[in-house]
Amino acid sequence: MSTKLDEARGVVAERIAHALQEEILSGALLPGTRLGEVAIAERFDVSRGPVRTALGQLAESGTVSIVPNSGARVRELGRDDARALYEVRAALESEAARLAAEHAEAGAGDALGRLLGLHADEISAHPQGAYLQVPGDRDFHMVIARMAGNPIILRYLTRELYPQLSLLRVKHRNVTGRGQAALREHHRIAEAISAGDGEVAALLMRRHILASWNALEAQLIDTPEETT
Incomplete structure (x- = not known):
């Protein structure tokens, strides 16, 4: 009986976590927003146990971020956190490439070319804008991560790294002017993958992520998390 009850609570917690995650990654819940257990429990009409599990x-x-005696908040990433994420990203994504x-x-190669063709149309409509990709099958980096065929790399990227990177994109939407350059870098990576040249693909991916970090770093500002 207790096992079935535990399973039911687990399903509820997963549902709450998924809903909150979607709102965080879409920007509906901004970094720093307090996530009160009571309010969330009332919203989903559940007890505080599944909410605590979900958080x-x-x-x-x-x-x-969960701080003792303070509660949970949407995480605010500081400069050091962002740099660390990009360092891990460079290692994992270069290996994936x-x-x-x-x-x-x-x-x-044809499949990647068609995908980048869609991206080119979107960028041409906003040539000075950021390179914002739709998650899933239209995300160039996600497609390559799946092509790599390594479930551990895919799990780390999709379950941990990409969600945290999304927090940066939500907070720093004003990273502009990268679209055209990033698209050219993607094309070179796609060409190396299509040619079966793993070493070149890895090198180009690492350079691409470094360029992405340099563009983002210029927009970052200090956060309270950095000064604690």
Whole structure:
């Protein structure tokens, strides 16, 4: 009986965590927003137990900060946190690009080309804007992570790294002027993957992420988290 009850509570907690995560990543809940257990429990018409579990799950993914005697808030990423994330991103995504090139099947280059063609149309409509991609099958980096065929890399990127990077994008939407350059870098990475050249694909991906970090770093401001 208790096992079934625990499973039911787990399902409820997962549902709450998913709903809150969607709101955090979309920007509906901004960094620093307080996540009160009582208010969330009333909203979802549940007890505080599943809410506490859900917030714990979000804390593990890095999108929520829980401070003793203060409660939970949408995480605010400081400059040092952002730099650390990009360092990990460069390591994981460069390896993903190398593996994607080694595992590339016939037609992979055409598929990536079609995807980047869609991105080109979107960027041409806003040539001075940021390179904002729709999550999922239209996200160039997500597609390459899946092509790599390494479930551990994919899990770390999708469950931990990308959600935390989304917090940065939500807070720093004014990173402009990167679209055209980033698209050219994506094309070069796609060409290396299509050619099966893993070493070049990895090198180009690392350079691309470094350029992305340099553009973002110029927009970052100090946060309270950095000064504690």
